[in-house]
Amino acid sequence: MKRPVIGPWITIILGAIYFLVPLVATFEFSLRMKRGEYSFEAYRVVFGDPNFQASFTYSALIAVAAIIVGVLIVVPTAYIVQLKLPRLRPLVEFITLLPLVIPAIVLVFGYIRMYNSSSWIPLTNSARGTDFLLTCAYVTLALPYMYRAVDTGLRAIDIRTLTEAAQSLGSSWPRILFQVILPNVRVAVLSGAFLTFAIVIGEFTMASLLNRPAFGPYLQLVGANRAYEPAALAIIAFIITWACMGLIQLFGGGRRNDTRR
Amino acid sequence: MAASAAESARARPRPLSLTWLGVVPFMLFALMFLIIPATLLMIGAFQDPQGNFTLQNIANLNQPTIIKAYRTSIAISAASAFGGALIGFGIAYAVALGRVPRWIRPTMMTFSGVASNFAGVPLAFAFMATLGRTGLVTALLTSIFGFNIYRYGFNLLSFGGLTLTYLYFQIPLMILIMTPAIDGLKREWREASAILGATTWQYWRMVAFPILWPSLLGAFLLLFANAFGAIATAYALTGSSLNIITILLFAQIRGDVLHDPNLGYALALGMILITGLSNGAYIWLRSRSERWMR
């Protein structure tokens, strides 16, 4: 039963090379802005760019809004489906998987058709309306991940007992949901939130087609016109993604990815 | 008797309707931002500009540019999904069963979580800095080995280059999906098959692979859809020079390059059909191969 261990090692090392080389190359490239020496000039330029600050802030705000809307929609639904209406589960799961089937560009195309200035709900008429539309678009994008995370989190605690305990103390439904259930799935909600943030912060297609000054279109614009700043931005984006995933792991404790012998 | 019946009649509908009320926001949201927009597009694909029913839009899809765009998109998605699935499975296998130090596994999983979400515009930047004409790896290969990959037909802004770039998020996604599935293979199954006389190959062919098959298939199709709908990386990498379906649709939405909005709807319908069909095929194959599951 002794298997040679050389094959797995080669696989892992080749994989590591494929993943690390672009990062190293990008980082190296981002330091080359000043001729003949390595410097953080590109980063200085990027951080000093008012458009960077504005677009990043904008995207972060939309992301936070999307997280809040997402949580408000997903948590009650996941809770009710698990506790009261299990026969709705197939339908709800089907819906939450739809965004993986319908490409984002198709969805946003649908929004433009549905909410254009000559439609019943002309959301795209105003900047605020479009912001709202973009927020909802991002909620849709993150729906599969958010739902999964919350559903798993709810499974891990005994929501029936918690609910009955709260009911026996005379709590009302919204109170149960927000003061008993939500704190107990905080970890799950947080990991859904960080994942949403990671997906949304640099999103390009929807923001671009809805003409909003978001971080994704800004990145694309810089990429089309500059040489070294894009590399710096790629590193920054990678670090943001890493931070989101790191925070998920941090809050998730040892529970996910638990290793076996 | 009567009192309790009346009481239960009063008591029952209330929590039930309240319960239903709780899922209303979700259902409303799904209708407004998933179902109706997609349906409107599908309806639009069968309408002329005046709103009359027509099949002309579908027929108009039969143009060389559009056919080619679909073809390229499907090819890139299939290639990157296949490569990602194969390599990702290999790494997942190595990590889960390969007798490597314990720290490798959490490291690989965390990294996969990051890399599978590191897509879009920044990914294009990273590969430009790596394998673009002035990228580090290109330069190193030229200066150390005298081997200019661009002289030998490599181009980052092409089918091969884009596939290679997509693998950067496809492989980690596969690792994330398959590692738990491989963990689900019980050690006893391998031992039982060995003690019954089977070779390692027979174990994989008759036991492990059939058990993993639904996850493998599902992961492959997820990877396919993932690449098929992607646009940001390709757009940032190639501008609009690469003719794939998402870039074509993007240009159509931006500036009606097809000079026919309803043709755009037909284009979108085609995309939904392709991802929808692949998922339908998945569900069908899975139901056939998974009779043994609860």
Added chain:
Amino acid sequence: MAFLTLEKITKTFGNQTTIHGIDLAVERGEFVSFLGPSGCGKTTTLRMIAGFETPTSGTIKIDGKDVTDLRPNQRNIGMVFQAYALFPNMTVADNIAFGLKVAKKSSAEIAARVKEMLALIKLPDVGNRFPYQLSGGQQQRVALARALAIQPKILLLDEPLSALDAKIRIALRDEIRAVQRSLGITTIYVTHDQEEALSMSDRICVMNEGRIEQLGTPFEIYNNPKTRFVATFVGTLNVLNGTMVDTATGRIAIDGQEVVATRGANGASTGDSLAVALRPEALSIGETEPGRNGLKGVIEEVHFLGPVVRIRVRFGDNVVSLDTFNRPHSAPPVRGEPVNVHFGHEDLLVLDRPAI
């Protein structure tokens, strides 16, 4: 010559030795149980016989042939696992047929053998079901059929019943034994349930910390334990510490009182400190009758268990536990009361290791 022999088997994981030189000879058709506490090395020994682990040193022979370095799939052994380990993607019939298929048997032969096996385990109609459609007990019977279908030389079972509930466990215990008898297959059965081992085995191999403590028939193991460990692990023996006063007469001092053991000194010499064992059912309370041993002590604890009253008596450093029947018309013994405990000379077993 024995059918299965282990010679000086040791096994080391890293720098921790788990099995310390085991010697064992199992006769053809014999049913031998490995009995011992968790972590004592039962599974490890079984896995070395199966070929999943390689012994660090020593040889394993089956039917006179050295198999120590053979791979599991070359050994022709049947094995039943604790968690059934049926292949979930195959029907019951395909599971049973697996070993025959990889051995490239003809489909007619396979079909006949599967049918025969299903009849053997008394589940003739489940061939087309999938494992998840069976109860735990049924799954374990199918696992047995799968292991036996290849007509193995040896059958190994690693706690096959411990995942099942008590009732099925007892029924299946008898069934496994009946199947084993009818096929006359040499069998090693791992368990940490002494009742299982006592009721099923031809011989029991009691293990502790990677060593064989005692190998013998259930009767020998229960009535004549050779070591303090066996005495305490099998049954509920009272073990007392004492000193050998005189080997010739078998006089032993326990907390300053003398008793006589007539069943041998088990290798102890005069002056040795040693451990002796007493079965609870051999002890009575009352005046010592002539020709018996008596020990005076104080009642320390009284548990009223309904039909039985369990009493603990302390003699000094040593304590024994004994059961008396409940007598409705006389008052039960009281804590702190002095009593005399008596038992026959032949009830006193001298164990081989000095008390700790």
